[in-house]
Amino acid sequence: MLSVKNLTKKIDGRPIVENISFDLENGEILGFVGPNGAGKTTTLRMLACCTAPHSGTAQLNGLDLVRDDLEIRKRIGYLPEVPPLYEYMKVRSYLTTIARLKGIPKIEQKMAVERTIERCYIGDMAKREIGKLSKGYRQRVGLAQAILGDPELLLLDEPTSSLDPGQISEMRDIIREASGKSMVIFSTHILQEIQHLCDRIVLIKNGKVRYQGRLDQYSLADDGRRSLVLKLKGKTQAIETVLSTHSSDLNFDIKPVKNGESVKVSLNFSDSDEIQTGLLKDLLHANIPVLEVAPLAKDLEQTILQYMRSE
Amino acid sequence: MLNIYRKELFNYFWSPIAYIVIPVFLFISGYFFSFSLYYLKVATMSNAFHNMAILLLLLAPVITMRLLSEEQKSGTLELLFSMPVSIGNMLLGKFLSAVTLLGIMLLGSLIFLIPLITFGDPDFGPIWTGYLGIFLIGTCYISVGLFVSSLTENQIVAALGTTAILILLWFIRYIGSFEALQFINLPFEFISISTHQGDFVRGLINFSSIVYLLSLTGLFYGLAWLRLHIRRYG
Numbered sequence: 001m002l003s004v005k006n007l008t009k010k011i012d013g014r015p016i017v018e019n020i021s022f023d024l025e026n027g028e029i030l031g032f033v034g035p036n037g038a039g040k041t042t043t044l045r046m047l048a049c050c051t052a053p054h055s056g057t058a059q060l061n062g063l064d065l066v067r068d069d070l071e072i073r074k075r076i077g078y079l080p081e082v083p084p085l086y087e088y089m090k091v092r093s094y095l096t097t098i099a100r101l102k103g104i105p106k107i108e109q110k111m112a113v114e115r116t117i118e119r120c121y122i123g124d125m126a127k128r129e130i131g132k133l134s135k136g137y138r139q140r141v142g143l144a145q146a147i148l149g150d151p152e153l154l155l156l157d158e159p160t161s162s163l164d165p166g167q168i169s170e171m172r173d174i175i176r177e178a179s180g181k182s183m184v185i186f187s188t189h190i191l192q193e194i195q196h197l198c199d200r201i202v203l204i205k206n207g208k209v210r211y212q213g214r215l216d217q218y219s220l221a222d223d224g225r226r227s228l229v230l231k232l233k234g235k236t237q238a239i240e241t242v243l244s245t246h247s248s249d250l251n252f253d254i255k256p257v258k259n260g261e262s263v264k265v266s267l268n269f270s271d272s273d274e275i276q277t278g279l280l281k282d283l284l285h286a287n288i289p290v291l292e293v294a295p296l297a298k299d300l301e302q303t304i305l306q307y308m309r310s311e
Numbered sequence: 312m313l314n315i316y317r318k319e320l321f322n323y324f325w326s327p328i329a330y331i332v333i334p335v336f337l338f339i340s341g342y343f344f345s346f347s348l349y350y351l352k353v354a355t356m357s358n359a360f361h362n363m364a365i366l367l368l369l370l371a372p373v374i375t376m377r378l379l380s381e382e383q384k385s386g387t388l389e390l391l392f393s394m395p396v397s398i399g400n401m402l403l404g405k406f407l408s409a410v411t412l413l414g415i416m417l418l419g420s421l422i423f424l425i426p427l428i429t430f431g432d433p434d435f436g437p438i439w440t441g442y443l444g445i446f447l448i449g450t451c452y453i454s455v456g457l458f459v460s461s462l463t464e465n466q467i468v469a470a471l472g473t474t475a476i477l478i479l480l481w482f483i484r485y486i487g488s489f490e491a492l493q494f495i496n497l498p499f500e501f502i503s504i505s506t507h508q509g510d511f512v513r514g515l516i517n518f519s520s521i522v523y524l525l526s527l528t529g530l531f532y533g534l535a536w537l538r539l540h541i542r543r544y545g
Contacts, residue, residue: 048389049393074395080390085387086318089325097314100314
């Protein structure tokens with residue numbers, strides 16, 4: 001588990017990151033979201049032990065970021081925004097060098113390198129010089145050095161920026177797979193990345209946390225209510241009766257679907273599983289088949305932008 | 312430390328640096344050696360050592376210019392900072408790799424002994440002490456280069472900066488002889504690296520010279536460490 005507490009970094013007396021706190025559980029992917037210059041990179045650099053915080057600390061599975069930095073560095077993988085590559089090395093010898101630097105035991109090095117090459121789909125480039133690789137492959141080699149040795153914490157700074165859609169999709173797969181063994185924090189300003197990858201997000205602006213929480217359709221709503229869309233088979237009147245007798249807290253809107261056999265019901269109620277399960281039971285008891293249950297898609301982008309614009 | 316050392320040594324022999332610096336060093340110092348041997352007809356290497364020290368003023372910066380500049384420019388210094396390697400070990404690995412290249416150059420120059428032994432009866436005392444002297448001077452140059460390389464991400468600036476400092480340290484003894492500068496009461500003679508080579512090539516192991524050269528090496532090595540420490544923790 002990673003626990004970040006009041007991390008602050010100043011440059012020339014000006015706070016770049018101010019009192020950032022968040023927690024991360026094992027196996028979670030945390031999206032670190034914010035506009036350019038928000039302090040994302042500085043926070044990741046602090047967690048990667050590349051720069052020291054002025055105050056505050058972070059604990060990685062009981063180890064202190066400042067006090068035990070050498071031990072922490074054995075447990076992290078870091079991919080800066082520009083992949084840190086030795087251009088003159090071949091991919092395999094680069095990864096072997098990294099394995100040695102990471103202190104992976106000698107007998108495990110070869111296997112760890114080969115496994116990582118396979119995981120990052122760079123087998124066909126393993127004998128190529130890094131300086132001659134395309135941008136997409138360079139990014140993958142950069143990611144490969146970060147995930148090499150299955151670190152407990154993976155820190156990725158804008159890992160998918162300026163990649164083409166196919167490469168982005170592959171990078172996502174690699175990151176998702178890596179999250180099985182590591183906690184992942186990745187920074188991005190691309191909102192689609194958050195939707196595709198993250199369990200939780202931390203929104204940061206001007207060095208301060210604006211929002212943090214789980215990323216699902218409900219948690220970002222600031223009214224504490226849940227919205228669903230149901231597709232039901234049955235008569236409008238019967239459905240209306242069930243819904244109106246269920247709970248006074250429930251707002252609904254019924255619209256017939258074009259073919260006339262089913263209806264679409266938009267629901268809004270307090271964010272509670274009990275109301276939702278009770279309602280579905282009532283519908284089934286009234287012999288109204290539930291064809292579809294879907295959260296009402298909120299515009300994530302709009303919601304995030306709203307947080308970003310707030311001062 | 313060993314991993315950094317290995318990586319740096321690999322880089323020297325992957326890049327053209329080793330293949331340029333070693334032959335250039337051997338060719339030019341060999342030219343001056345044979346020139347003085349032919350004209351002076353004395354089985355000694357004292358001139359050769361002097362010429363080697365001057366030549367290294369220009370070649371040592373080439374050896375050291377990329378040690379930290381390249382890491383800063385390509386962003387791999389961040390990578391090394393995030394690895395379980397201390398700044399001290401990182402610097403030591405880099406320093407020793409450059410010292411190894413220096414060692415290879417000096418070992419190569421042992422070939423000069425062949426004509427000395429074949430055609431003369433050299434006194435080996437001054438030769439071995441001369442080698443000790445040039446090795447200590449070379450490590451001192453490398454340490455200066457390591458420090459300057461930590462200051463910039465531009466390799467050319469690193470090389471030129473190192474050359475400037477080394478030339479100053481070599482020729483500073485002559486500054487004291489300028490009448491206009493007599494009022495500066497500094498031991499220019501002692502500060503100058505060239506002063507300390509004299510005893511070594513004469514076959515003397517001067518304790519104060521060894522301490523001075525090692526101290527100068529330690530000073531610039533320490534400054535490089537401080538520079539990286541500030542960059543990381545400052």
